[in-house]
Amino acid sequence: MTLHWLEAACATPDSTFIDAARARQGQLTKPLGSLGGLETIAIQLAGLQRSQAPNLDRVWISVFAGDHGVAAEGISAFPQAVTGEMVRNFANGGAAISVLARELGATLDVVTLGTVNDPGEIAGVTRRIIAPATGNVCEGPAMTAAQLDAALAVGAASVAQAAATGAQLFIGGEMGIGNTTAATALACALLDAGPDELAGAGTGLGSAGIAHKAAVVTRALALHRGPDVEVDADVVADTRINADAVVAREYLRRLGGFEIAALTGAFVAAAQAGVPVLVDGFITTAAALAAVRINPGVRPWLLFGHRSHERGHARLLQALDARPLLDLGLRLGEASGAAAAVPLLRLACALHNRMATFDQAGVSKP
Ligand SMILES: Cc1cc2ncn([C@H]3O[C@H](COP(=O)(O)O)[C@@H](O)[C@H]3O)c2cc1C
Numbered sequence: 188m189t190l191h192w193l194e195a196a197c198a199t200p201d202s203t204f205i206d207a208a209r210a211r212q213g214q215l216t217k218p219l220g221s222l223g224g225l226e227t228i229a230i231q232l233a234g235l236q237r238s239q240a241p242n243l244d245r246v247w248i249s250v251f252a253g254d255h256g257v258a259a260e261g262i263s264a265f266p267q268a269v270t271g272e273m274v275r276n277f278a279n280g281g282a283a284i285s286v287l288a289r290e291l292g293a294t295l296d297v298v299t300l301g302t303v304n305d306p307g308e309i310a311g312v313t314r315r316i317i318a319p320a321t322g323n324v325c326e327g328p329a330m331t332a333a334q335l336d337a338a339l340a341v342g343a344a345s346v347a348q349a350a351a352t353g354a355q356l357f358i359g360g361e362m363g364i365g366n367t368t369a370a371t372a373l374a375c376a377l378l379d380a381g382p383d384e385l386a387g388a389g390t391g392l393g394s395a396g397i398a399h400k401a402a403v404v405t406r407a408l409a410l411h412r413g414p415d416v417e418v419d420a421d422v423v424a425d426t427r428i429n430a431d432a433v434v435a436r437e438y439l440r441r442l443g444g445f446e447i448a449a450l451t452g453a454f455v456a457a458a459q460a461g462v463p464v465l466v467d468g469f470i471t472t473a474a475a476l477a478a479v480r481i482n483p484g485v486r487p488w489l490l491f492g493h494r495s496h497e498r499g500h501a502r503l504l505q506a507l508d509a510r511p512l513l514d515l516g517l518r519l520g521e522a523s524g525a526a527a528a529v530p531l532l533r534l535a536c537a538l539h540n541r542m543a544t545f546d547q548a549g550v551s552k553p
């Protein structure tokens with residue numbers, strides 16, 4: 188059995204730069220720790236960027252789009268056609284993430300992996316079509332193994348492009364009607380949780396809609412969660428292989444989506460390339476949890492933009508021991524919550540790099 192590329196080693200944060208950044212924070216004209224999370228972020232980014240002066244001038248945002256067979260179960264408040272329609276809207280500059288990316292001066296990379304309402308060639312959209320939609324997870328697996336590998340590679344390709352342009356931060360977003368159902372099913376399988384704990388409103392379901400969605404996830408889990416995902420004895424015997432990784436990848440194939448798998452591939456590839464990642468909401472956090480289960484070396488590269496209003500997000504964040512920056516009740520996706528947190532990260536860098544030290548300012552120390 189050969190190791191999957193997802194399991195190859197990640198880069199590691201540099202403790203020399205972390206120690207130097209912590210020491211500098213102690214010299215700046217403020218009581219130590221008084222800038223709280225803004226200090227922690229600057230120190231973390233210094234270690235990740237291997238820099239004395241962490242910087243987020245070059246931010247890269249990839250939004251991955253894909254449709255979901257499970258939409259046939261009536262689990263979204265919106266029709267499936269919206270996925271393809273929003274792809275066009277991203278490219279035309281009218282979506283929330285289009286506006287946010289422009290305001291931030293960030294690069295917006297829009298990638299479609301397949302939508303039932305395919306808008307065809309559009310300037311500004313990269314086509315990496317796998318299929319019009321995943322399989323309905325109530326009837327079979329979402330993807331074949333080849334489709335999963337293709338989707339993972341799409342994410343890695345966007346990271347390679349980002350790294351080639353010198354991106355200092357990678358943000359992943361998603362568009363796919365029905366993907367809160369896929370993310371709920373994946374999260375339930377990875378966390379061994381029940382659908383009632385994690386199923387939420389998505390695009391705007393009421394309580395009856397949420398109960399139906401939880402029932403759909405229960406059906407999907409009855410089909411896919413179980414002893415047959417246990418790893419073969421010969422795989423367990425191979426000490427290079429992490430059984431958790433094999434199980435997580437299989438759940439991603441059975442229950443995920445093309446755009447969710449692309450996000451997982453992107454997060455792993457970013458950690459391997461040493462590019463920090465800012466995670467968005469419920470769906471991207473489910474993809475991030477899969478990435479960390481597959482390759483624990485991903486975790487130090489993840490920062491978390493916000494806590495989404497979507498019911499299961501808090502539980503996913505807790506499983507990753509994540510402290511999100513913002514809590515604004517956002518529940519959109521598209522990378523919008525991560526983008527909204529970028530100004531805070533930039534302020535953390537500016538404070539770290541430009542505040543005067545006690546010695547420079549002639550301010551007395553304690
Ligand atoms: C116009 C519109 C724009 C969006 N942008 C992101 N989403 C978000 O909603 C979808 C998930 O919710 P559900 O699972 O309930 O379908 C995803 O496409 C997500 O990114 C949107 C949804 C709509 C309707």
Ligand SMILES: O=C(O)c1cccnc1
Pocket residue numbers: 367388389390467468469470471495496497500517518519520521
């Ligand atoms: O938190 C998210 O990512 C989210 C929530 C609702 C709908 N779409 C995305």
